[in-house]
Amino acid sequence: MLKEVTATRYVTPLREGGSLPGIVEADDLGTYVMKFTGAGQGRKTLVAEVICGRLGQRLGLRVPELAVIALDPVIGLSEPDQEVQELLKASGGLNLAMDFLPGSLGFDPLAYEVDPAEAGRVVWFDALINNVDRSWRNPNMLVWHGDLWLIDHGATMIWHHNWKGAQASAAKPYDASDHALARFRPDVAAAAAALAPLVTEDVLTAVAAEVPDEWLAGEPGFETPDAVRRAYVEALLARAGSIHERITLNAPSTPRTPQPPGWLTGNGKPWPHPARTQTTAKGDEQ
Template sequence: MLREVRAVRYVTALREGGSLPGLVAADDGALYVAKFRGAAQGRKALVAEVVAGELARRLGLRVPELVRAEVDPVIALGEPEQQVQELVQASGGTNLGMAFLSRAFGFDPLAFPVDPLLAGRVVWFDALIGNVDRSWRNPNLLVRQGELWLIDHGASLIFHHNWPRAAASARRPFDAGDHALLRFGPRVAAADAELAGLVTEALLDEVLALVPEQWLADEPGFGSADEVRAAYTAQLAERVAGPRDWLPEVGA
């Protein structure tokens, strides 16, 4: 289970994200970027954040700590903007928190070169989860102390928006033409040899177990949250099983 914190103060809205995440202070004294389940993208964006983020972590990629952020709507009462108040009021209960990385700055490919092996791992991972939201326009990458960090995976796992047709998308090719790291010659084939064998059903089950029950409840077509978890595992296991002709042919 993800570690749980309680948001005690809404600090400020972060307008870089379309879902209007907010910076909150928690009862453990730390700051977190809160992604709210009441946002237009809904709870499935939070599920994608946990599944993708925790899978990336287990594959050796850097992702800020993800936590269960318990939110009482009263924390937004002092916020003057009505849109923020309405969002927080619609998000009482369990939301997602991502540890705020102090002294981190947005990735700039002209200022921060990336090793082709690391670039290959990131592109491979994004291809696995179908992440279309790491383009040169919006990298969703941070740099802190010379290290590359991955953030914002809510737009990945597109298949879960249409479960009846999910199986048919397991081999869908990944278009890396706009990927933020393409200019660095990502060694995708080398990443495939390194990472594919790590993505086992046991690992996927471990990751899915971290998704809060309430984000999976009452999913149409499923009888329980565990059935939904099993569907995610089956979908990703099928994608990685091969042949992995969905991988982009870039690098070496």
């Protein structure tokens, strides 16, 4: 089961994400990237993060450790940003935390080479979970200590937004033409041979069991959280055996103009530091 921690301090928002995740400190002295149940995408984003993140780890892919994090809305009372304050107040209870990787860099193909075997494993995994958010536009990968790490799996398993059409949706092919790793000649066949046998009913059942009941309760068309979990298991299990046959890798839909990463050009935008921001604000007043 996922480790459970309690948020003790909200540090700063990460405005790169549409769901406005934030960096928080917890009672285990760890620092996490926190995603909120009160965000616009709702709790299904967190469900997808748990199922896909934990499945990726079981397949040997590098995904930061996940935890369930309890949030007391009182933390938001001292937050000066009205948008963040409202998000914190709306997210009382259990939320999702991902281990913060200090010093990590956003993946850029001009600065980091990926071998075909690793690229194939990532593309196959994304095809399995129908990840529509690992494109060259938004790679959702980090480089940390020289290794490639996968993050942000909230925009996966599109079928769980319409369970009535889940079977048909899960049977659809996966277009990897715009995938962030398409240029590295991903060996999808080798990845399927190695990874598909690992995606068993027992593994998927164990992964789905890690989703908190309160994120699944009240799902239309299901009587219990376990019934929802079973639906995830069936959809992924049906997809695992043959999805490699339905992956397409054509020319990208839009011409790409690669840009060097910000840390090479000096155009990087660091996360705001609360103390420095406050100091600057006081200086401006003077």
